[in-house]
Amino acid sequence: MLGLLAASMPEALSAWPDPRLTLTSQLEDLALVLPWLQALADRYALTASTRFAIQLCLEEALSNIVRHGYRGRANQSITVECAPSPAGELVFTIEDHAPPFDPLAPSAADAAPTPQSIDELQPGGQGIRLMRRFSSRIAWEPTPSGNRLTLAFPLAR
Template structure:
């Protein structure tokens, strides 16, 4: 009997910890998913989740200090016809578990963009769209894994 067919493919992007480097994320995501046949809305969701996570690390964890880097790895795992795409974000910022943080509650629709309070909405975004979320405190930093089961994003 043959075992299950399994294959993995991994790619990496290293960013300087500055907001300007976020422009590198979308083209990298596009290259990673180019041959997966994902619809535009799935690519958008993946890109949005990554940019939100990385920008939080850069702005809040590393204070836009380019003496640090943020490493993003993509791992495509295929087994038995199912595909899972995981993005692993590693940094050397102080420990912060975004999965333990509260999600901001919106009480009423804001009348203008100026009324929108900053903070906490990105975590809700990740919880809504990612298939799996895992956080690990590293000896000198953080590792956040965001997983997507391909074909099930909406």
């Protein structure tokens, strides 16, 4: 009987993913992000390129917070919220309680200049450039206790 009900009510029984994900400040926790994003991407029927872009930007943003914002301090919280906007975007809002850091400030954005030779290739410092390129909108603002980073992506199907 339950099986019949499940077959006839797939939408009712297949809930939307929680729009909020709470992580702690360790790189291992970032493994929780991918299945959450995949569930959201399925629900919003996102294209493969938009899925890629969201995964990329969130990995860059969250790993920056863990490594640079919290400087390796464990058990600090990071929250990620996902919501559609009236402008037809899927907007991710990432909040932390790390010291204020504006990733869009010129000094931060220029942290890794385009390398001119293979010897100048720096193994890191690409995250901000990638987030700018792969999101449709990026914004930062300080909060009373930390930072709020907003990343938007097109919802067009």
